[in-house]
Amino acid sequence: xxxxxxxxxxxxxxxxxxxxxxxxxxxxxxxxxxxxxxxxxxxxxxxxxxxxxxxxxxxxxxxxxxxxxxxxxxxxxxxxxxxxxxxxxxxxxxxxxxxxxxxxxxxxxxxxxxxxxxxxxxxxx
Numbered sequence: 138x139x140x141x142x143x144x145x146x147x148x149x150x151x152x153x154x155x156x157x158x159x160x161x162x163x164x165x166x167x168x169x170x171x172x173x174x175x176x177x178x179x180x181x182x183x184x185x186x187x188x189x190x191x192x193x194x195x196x197x198x199x200x201x202x203x204x205x206x207x208x209x210x211x212x213x214x215x216x217x218x219x220x221x222x223x224x225x226x227x228x229x230x231x232x233x234x235x236x237x238x239x240x241x242x243x244x245x246x247x248x249x250x251x252x253x254x255x256x257x258x259x260x261x262x
Contacts, residue, residue: 145228148236164214173245200225208232
């Protein structure tokens with residue numbers, strides 16, 4: 138089996154690519170998606186758990202960026218879709234949490250854990 142190099146982009150590059158009509162596919166689960174999500178014109182929500190049954194909704198001829206909260210699940214989604222012949226895929230590394238930290242557009246309320254002065258310990262509010 139040939140090794141496929143997965144292309145990854147950062148949130149800043151993703152923001153630029155969205156302006157060039159790239160489609161975002163958010164693979165987070167239903168409850169995560171409804172808490173907060175990307176506030177961009179073209180985003181499709183297909184949870185990773187439903188990816189196999191819904192991959193026919195992903196246009197093969199479009200340039201697509203897969204996203205999740207941290208970039209781990211979306212990376213798995215890219216690997217999975219590559220096996221089914223999808224080629225125009227990018228993974229957004231560091232995910233929606235980094236996107237929100239940078240102040241990029243989101244809908245809903247994002248609770249982002251940041252490394253604070255005390256190292257983000259649970260006793261900090």
